Amino acid sequence: MPEPEVGIRKWIITLTLVFATLMQLIDVTVVNVAMPHIMGNLGVSFDNIGWVVTAYTIGIIIVLPISGWLGKLIGRKRYFMLSVVGFTVASFFCGSATSLPMLIFFRFIQGLCGGGMSPTAQAILIESWPKKQLGFAMGMFGMGVVLGPVIGPVLGGYITDQFSWRWCFYINIPFSIIALFMITTFIRKTPKEKHKKVDWLGLAILTISVISLQVVLERGEKADWFNAAYIVVFSFVAVLGFISFVWRELQTDHPVVNLRVFRHRSFTLGSLTRFTFGLGFVAIVFIYPLLFQNLLGFSAEQTGLVTIPSALATIVMMPFVGKLVNKKIPTQLVTCTGILFFLAFCYLMQKTTLAYGMESFIPPLILRGIGMSLLFVPISTMSVQDLEGDEIGEGTGIGTMVRQIGGALGIALVTTFVDHRFEFHRTILGQNINNYNPAFLNQLKGMTAHFIASGETQHVAHQMAQKAIQGGLLQQSYLMSYTDVFWIVGIFFLILIPLLLAQKFKGD
Numbered sequence: 001m002p003e004p005e006v007g008i009r010k011w012i013i014t015l016t017l018v019f020a021t022l023m024q025l026i027d028v029t030v031v032n033v034a035m036p037h038i039m040g041n042l043g044v045s046f047d048n049i050g051w052v053v054t055a056y057t058i059g060i061i062i063v064l065p066i067s068g069w070l071g072k073l074i075g076r077k078r079y080f081m082l083s084v085v086g087f088t089v090a091s092f093f094c095g096s097a098t099s100l101p102m103l104i105f106f107r108f109i110q111g112l113c114g115g116g117m118s119p120t121a122q123a124i125l126i127e128s129w130p131k132k133q134l135g136f137a138m139g140m141f142g143m144g145v146v147l148g149p150v151i152g153p154v155l156g157g158y159i160t161d162q163f164s165w166r167w168c169f170y171i172n173i174p175f176s177i178i179a180l181f182m183i184t185t186f187i188r189k190t191p192k193e194k195h196k197k198v199d200w201l202g203l204a205i206l207t208i209s210v211i212s213l214q215v216v217l218e219r220g221e222k223a224d225w226f227n228a229a230y231i232v233v234f235s236f237v238a239v240l241g242f243i244s245f246v247w248r249e250l251q252t253d254h255p256v257v258n259l260r261v262f263r264h265r266s267f268t269l270g271s272l273t274r275f276t277f278g279l280g281f282v283a284i285v286f287i288y289p290l291l292f293q294n295l296l297g298f299s300a301e302q303t304g305l306v307t308i309p310s311a312l313a314t315i316v317m318m319p320f321v322g323k324l325v326n327k328k329i330p331t332q333l334v335t336c337t338g339i340l341f342f343l344a345f346c347y348l349m350q351k352t353t354l355a356y357g358m359e360s361f362i363p364p365l366i367l368r369g370i371g372m373s374l375l376f377v378p379i380s381t382m383s384v385q386d387l388e389g390d391e392i393g394e395g396t397g398i399g400t401m402v403r404q405i406g407g408a409l410g411i412a413l414v415t416t417f418v419d420h421r422f423e424f425h426r427t428i429l430g431q432n433i434n435n436y437n438p439a440f441l442n443q444l445k446g447m448t449a450h451f452i453a454s455g456e457t458q459h460v461a462h463q464m465a466q467k468a469i470q471g472g473l474l475q476q477s478y479l480m481s482y483t484d485v486f487w488i489v490g491i492f493f494l495i496l497i498p499l500l501l502a503q504k505f506k507g508d
Helices: 009-030 032-042 046-074 074-095 099-112 117-127 131-162 174-187 199-218 229-251 259-263 266-297 299-307 308-326 331-350 357-382 390-430 438-453 458-501
Strands: none
Touching: 009 074, 009 099, 009 117, 009 131, 009 174, 009 308, 032 046, 032 099, 032 131, 032 266, 032 299, 032 438, 046 074, 046 117, 046 199, 046 390, 074 117, 074 131, 074 174, 131 299, 174 259, 199 308, 199 357, 229 259, 259 266, 259 331, 259 390, 266 308, 266 357, 299 331, 299 357, 308 331, 308 357, 308 458, 331 357, 357 390, 390 458, 438 458
């Protein structure tokens, strides 16, 4: 390993790495608040918009296992620069997309290019700082990682309202130019290293399996599940692919994912925890911009602003949580407390009505921010507590990949769930709209009178009243569908409790 940097250079390098990585992390969330605008501009339905997010995640999942190998093959600095360039080019084409397939394709390319930036930046950071100061440096980098979800929604909301959703992608171009200048100027060239072989067949099987599973989850309900031949085929490919992938990785001498680390009970439990955590967390981040903008009438900028209290609560709590983890307080107690905060958030969000304003969401979102701070670091720490040597890096990469897969599945499940619950609630509520229901007849009569008072004829006023009632029914059906998601996510987080308590306690 090369000698660490000295003086101000190590600080500049850290700033450079945080700045470049932050650009990629912001892009994970900056698009979320723009999704309602993308749906309207490109004519995209709710059940298809999830692909804009999951395509990006799939790209990250594919590149994560080989990012370390690519860094050694061409040098970490060169790989980091190429990642930034590729990410920028893909951002331009995302902003220029004229159709959903085009946007999905270049979001996938964005994920492929951006997925390796964070682990490569951490590797460069480790080389740049003395070992005794590395904890402080990683803390600075971690704060930069936390800032991504803070800045993303706010920046995305402002850009979408003031300019266009396309500028959520175009904005990456000037930032990338600055990042490339800083990387070229301050980060020293890292030599190519002797690298191990890569199990390309295993990587191909993983890619095919993940994409096949995503197709099944995204399109299954619309295609009436297994009554559609292509859903049957993709399901078969997904199941066979994952079985083949496990067998392949256990047989080859150069696995793309070292599944042998799952022999550690703590890592297996930790991976299940990370998967469930990723599923629930990403599902929430995906659904609330649609709830705020499509139903409650918030602007994209307001949607970003309303998330600030949650993010600030997480940032303020992070140092406190770090101290708790380092002390003798059982990590399980910290995480279970975090789950209670998150369940309180889900309960309050489930009570959302169409009359809610921005201020109504501040208390529940602060609870979510506190809950996330009590969960994120401890879950990661417990999963790798028994790993040593190279297994630590391998386990960290697998954990990140598992969380990303959970997030991708979470979005697919949410879109399917909302569609199903919307039809359910619309059917139930629609049963009340009939000429034998006094409440309906009174409302119809009152609204008809209102429109007549506004100058409409009896016939036109009656039609307008009926349409208004139908519109209200659709709004209420969507609201109930969205708020049902918070109950389901709460159940997923309850599943975390036995997984966490099954981990060994300190001193065991």
